[in-house]
Amino acid sequence: xxxxxxxxxxxxxxxxxxxxxxxxxxxxxxxxxxxxxxxxxxxxxxxxxxxxxxxxxxxxxxxxxxxxxxxxxxxxxxxxxxxxxxxxxxxxxxxxxxxxxxxxxxxxxxxxxxxxxxxxxxxxxxxxxxxxxxxxxxxxxxxxxxxxxxxxxxxxxxxxxxxxxxxxxxxxxxxxxxxxxxxxxxxxxxxxxxxxxxxxxxxxxxxxxxxxxx
Amino acid sequence: xxxxxxxxxxxxxxxxxxxxxxxxxxxxxxxxxxxxxxxxxxxxxxxxxxxxxxxxxxxxxxxxxxxxxxxxxxxxxxxxxxxxxxxxxxxxxxxxxxxxxxxxxxxxxxxxxxxxxxxxxxxxxxxxxxxxxxxxxxxxxxxxxxxxxxxxxxxxxxxxxxxxxxxxxxxxxxxxxxxxxxxxxxxxxx
Numbered sequence: 001x002x003x004x005x006x007x008x009x010x011x012x013x014x015x016x017x018x019x020x021x022x023x024x025x026x027x028x029x030x031x032x033x034x035x036x037x038x039x040x041x042x043x044x045x046x047x048x049x050x051x052x053x054x055x056x057x058x059x060x061x062x063x064x065x066x067x068x069x070x071x072x073x074x075x076x077x078x079x080x081x082x083x084x085x086x087x088x089x090x091x092x093x094x095x096x097x098x099x100x101x102x103x104x105x106x107x108x109x110x111x112x113x114x115x116x117x118x119x120x121x122x123x124x125x126x127x128x129x130x131x132x133x134x135x136x137x138x139x140x141x142x143x144x145x146x147x148x149x150x151x152x153x154x155x156x157x158x159x160x161x162x163x164x165x166x167x168x169x170x171x172x173x174x175x176x177x178x179x180x181x182x183x184x185x186x187x188x189x190x191x192x193x194x195x196x197x198x199x200x201x202x203x204x205x206x207x208x209x210x211x212x213x214x
Numbered sequence: 215x216x217x218x219x220x221x222x223x224x225x226x227x228x229x230x231x232x233x234x235x236x237x238x239x240x241x242x243x244x245x246x247x248x249x250x251x252x253x254x255x256x257x258x259x260x261x262x263x264x265x266x267x268x269x270x271x272x273x274x275x276x277x278x279x280x281x282x283x284x285x286x287x288x289x290x291x292x293x294x295x296x297x298x299x300x301x302x303x304x305x306x307x308x309x310x311x312x313x314x315x316x317x318x319x320x321x322x323x324x325x326x327x328x329x330x331x332x333x334x335x336x337x338x339x340x341x342x343x344x345x346x347x348x349x350x351x352x353x354x355x356x357x358x359x360x361x362x363x364x365x366x367x368x369x370x371x372x373x374x375x376x377x378x379x380x381x382x383x384x385x386x387x388x389x390x391x392x393x394x395x396x397x398x399x400x401x402x403x404x
Contacts (some may be wrong), residue, residue, distance in 0.1 A: 010389065010392065010393065010396075011361065013337060013338075013339055013342045014342055014346075014357060014361045014392070015361045015362070016339035016342070017256070017339045017340075017342040017343040017346060017361075018248075018249075018252040018256075018358075018361070018362040019251070019252050019255040019256070019343060020248050020251070020252070021247055021248050021251040021252075021268075025251075025261075025265055026247055026248075028265075029243075029247070029265060029268060029269050029272075030240060030243055030244070030247070032269060033239075033240075033243060033269055033272050033273060033276075034236055034237075034239075034240050036273065037236050037239065037273070037276055038236055
């Protein structure tokens with residue numbers, strides 16, 4: 001049984017004990033609260049917080065759904081509900097121009113070029129005019145001793161760092177150390193000189209490592 | 215206005231208040247101001263303090279109104295809880311903590327309140343109001359919730375963060391204490 005039914009007098013007295021707010025106090029308080037809320041700008045803060053939380057929750061939910069769907073599509077097998085989606089994605093990938101076909105794509109430059117005979121040709125072009133001909137006597141060159149000429153030739157090849165650099169080489173990185181740059185070129189030249197040694201010709205006098213043989 | 219209509223009306227006002235409508239919150243104030251004031255007044259002896267605390271309660275409520283949906287019970291119960299906490303804060307700041315709450319779990323409801331209704335009839339409401347001030351804070355909160363706000367036991371329990379059993383026990387002890395005090399007063403008069 002409820003107290004107010006069992007003890008109606010006491011319950012009624014307690015209910016009557018509730019003090020009502022005087023009218024003037026009510027008006028004053030209402031005015032104070034509304035003015036303060038308007039002035040303090042509490043409204044935008046509360047509203048913005050709700051809006052930001054809702055937006056974040058929406059983004060999170062969308063990302064989760066999309067991520068889950070993408071994962072399910074990628075894992076789908078023939079006969080699965082999402083497999084047609086996977087197939088269509090693959091089809092779209094085929095239709096779209098692939099990266100290798102694009103003209104400015106760096107992957108195109110990575111195609112291994114054919115062996116370039118340039119270094120040797122260049123050497124011959126530039127070096128043949130200056131290099132002393134073995135058929136001629138070095139002593140016949142005016143103003144230059146033969147020993148000096150021979151020393152200079154063996155000391156450093158002409159066009160060192162430029163002429164023997166394979167421009168068609170896969171790498172275009174000029175920052176690479178010099179030793180790394182010439183290693184490939186040297187190997188090529190070695191191969192060539194070996195071929196030349198086996199099949200000597202009149203025009204090629206058998207350079208070794210790109211340097212004229214003494 | 216019937217209960218469900220009132221609840222729907224309050225719901226609409228709360229939605230508008232969440233969107234920042236100060237006028238809607240003004241209507242909410244009109245609806246609950248008397249009850250909040252009565253609760254605060256039952257716990258404070260000064261009308262000025264009661265006015266200040268009531269204002270603080272509504273300001274706090276407006277600032278936190280966007281969280282109201284998560285509480286899971288009516289707006290009135292939510293507002294009552296804010297009022298309850300604000301009164302405790304007020305006493306704490308004043309350096310005067312409310313009386314310690316009795317551990318009601320150790321006081322099962324056994325004895326009925328023995329009180330002559332005729333004696334009660336002689337006591338006026340002003341005196342009862344003064345007697346409520348002598349209750350512990352939790353007892354007074356339960357009395358206010360049950361008799362001033364017309365909240366049921368379940369809602370009172372949820373708004374105070376207690377079990378229904380503890381609310382019943384608190385109410386019983388509060389009523390018994392009030393009855394005892396009234397009897398004492400009546401004996402003194404005789």
